[in-house]
Amino acid sequence: MRADLGGRVAIVTGGAGAIGTAICRMLAANGARVVVADINESGAQVLAETLPDAMACEIDISNEESTTEGVAAVLARYGQIDILVNNAGVNTQAHRVTIEQFPKAEWDRIVRIDLDGTYLMSKAALVPMVARGAGGRVINIASVVGLAAMRLQSPFNAAKAGIVHLTRAMAIELGHHGILTNAIAPGSILSEGTRALFYGKGGLFGTRTDEFMRHIPMGRPGEADEIARAALFLSSPAASYVNGQCLAVDGGWTAGYMV
Amino acid sequence: MQIDLTGHSVRITGAGGALRDTLRARLADSGARMIGEGVPDLLIASAPLVEAPGFDWSALAAIARETGASMQAGGKGRIVFLLPACAALPVRRQPQLSMQGAALLALMRTMAMTLAPQVAVNALGAGAIGDPDLVSGDAQMIGHAPVGRAGTLEEACAVALFLCDPDNTYLTGQMLTADGGWMAGYGRSF
Numbered sequence: 001m002r003a004d005l006g007g008r009v010a011i012v013t014g015g016a017g018a019i020g021t022a023i024c025r026m027l028a029a030n031g032a033r034v035v036v037a038d039i040n041e042s043g044a045q046v047l048a049e050t051l052p053d054a055m056a057c058e059i060d061i062s063n064e065e066s067t068t069e070g071v072a073a074v075l076a077r078y079g080q081i082d083i084l085v086n087n088a089g090v091n092t093q094a095h096r097v098t099i100e101q102f103p104k105a106e107w108d109r110i111v112r113i114d115l116d117g118t119y120l121m122s123k124a125a126l127v128p129m130v131a132r133g134a135g136g137r138v139i140n141i142a143s144v145v146g147l148a149a150m151r152l153q154s155p156f157n158a159a160k161a162g163i164v165h166l167t168r169a170m171a172i173e174l175g176h177h178g179i180l181t182n183a184i185a186p187g188s189i190l191s192e193g194t195r196a197l198f199y200g201k202g203g204l205f206g207t208r209t210d211e212f213m214r215h216i217p218m219g220r221p222g223e224a225d226e227i228a229r230a231a232l233f234l235s236s237p238a239a240s241y242v243n244g245q246c247l248a249v250d251g252g253w254t255a256g257y258m259v
Numbered sequence: 260m261q262i263d264l265t266g267h268s269v270r271i272t273g274a275g276g277a278l279r280d281t282l283r284a285r286l287a288d289s290g291a292r293m294i295g296e297g298v299p300d301l302l303i304a305s306a307p308l309v310e311a312p313g314f315d316w317s318a319l320a321a322i323a324r325e326t327g328a329s330m331q332a333g334g335k336g337r338i339v340f341l342l343p344a345c346a347a348l349p350v351r352r353q354p355q356l357s358m359q360g361a362a363l364l365a366l367m368r369t370m371a372m373t374l375a376p377q378v379a380v381n382a383l384g385a386g387a388i389g390d391p392d393l394v395s396g397d398a399q400m401i402g403h404a405p406v407g408r409a410g411t412l413e414e415a416c417a418v419a420l421f422l423c424d425p426d427n428t429y430l431t432g433q434m435l436t437a438d439g440g441w442m443a444g445y446g447r448s449f
Binding site: 002174220 | 260261262368369371372375376386388404405406407410411414415417418420421424426427428429430431432433435436437438439440442443444445446
């Protein structure tokens with residue numbers, strides 16, 4: 001699909017990551033002015049230089065001061081914010097254990113970034129969006145584990161389920177301002193991170209990748225571009241009556257019980 | 260929003276109505292070729308969007324199933340159901356529509372599982388749609404929609420078109436609702 005984002009200013013957090021990069025490129029290719037926001041400033045800079053009228057912005061979404069400073073920098077450059085894609089997030093790699101063994105510090109790190117960070121970044125961006133009165137869009141990147149739990153990542157499950165419901169709360173609070181909030185729940189997406197953690201040689205799936213794939217109707221992991229297309233639609237003028245929805249782009253994984 | 264259906268055949272079956280007519284026009288604008296019978300590249304399975312005594316829901320389900328099986332045998336295809344939003348959130352005033360819609364929603368999801376990876380199956384969920392005359396939902400829903408208005412036919416069609424887009428290669432088994440946030444929770448202040 002093609003959409004006309006007509007110079008709308010879109011902040012994409014985690015913009016230097018795999019899904020974030022795909023979203024930045026998709027929005028820019030359809031006419032948005034993109035803010036590549038990331039804690040990895042050099043990665044954001046490299047991407048922003050390839051996009052028309054884009055900027056890089058170093059933001060740590062788990063730090064309130066960082067989110068407000070980032071938003072101020074965006075306003076200084078463009079004077080407005082139209083679209084916020086809350087994409088930044090982390091999962092545990094070092095602690096694949098059940099909840100009774102799960103380290104508190106790792107729990108705090110994940111919930112602070114994934115859930116608190118979505119709140120803090122939304123809060124910072126929504127102050128000028130509401131004040132401007134021109135409406136806008138918020139797209140929260142959740143996960144299928146926010147809809148159907150998976151083992152050995154309890155804080156990620158909890159934080160992503162929190163994001164799904166936070167999306168609904170934001171939708172009913174902000175709808176009358178013309179600001180529409182929706183979520184995308186990606187399934188398992190191939191990226192450098194998931195290759196290392198799950199799919200690759202020595203990954204957690206080991207020889208069980210085929211077994212796992214039998215639970216996914218499409219029979220394969222997704223690509224970052226496939227998530228970006230959903231983000232494009234939800235950012236576009238066409239989605240003007242879609243609000244409070246969580247769209248799973250997961251190859252049918254959460255459609256039902258496969259086996 | 261523009262999707263490209265050049266060279267794609269489309270068959271529309273089931274209930275008539277303004278939403279279906281508008282979608283037919285938008286699909287044609289996108290380059291699709293309408294066919295009345297045979298196995299299309301894209302099937303639109305149109306359910307009633309308001310209570311419709313006498314509608315043959317079983318026949319619609321049967322056509323969707325048969326067409327889906329033929330698409331799978333042919334190696335490709337896409338099915339988009341047009342459902343009322345009460346398929347996912349039952350409405351007291353629409354008991355039959357809620358029940359029959361929920362049945363088609365479950366069918367959509369099982370078809371997504373059985374027909375993958377060749378065939379993608381998704382659904383539009385239509386909230387209060389129509390201006391000024393509602394073709395879907397009812398007036399009470401509007402007061403609970405956070406955006407405070409009914410949706411237009413074009414807004415509902417936009418969601419359906421997104422689901423019809425052949426570029427959507429990892430999206431299946433989903434209902435995406437055009438309801439202004441009605442389903443998200445309590446849009447009113449108490």
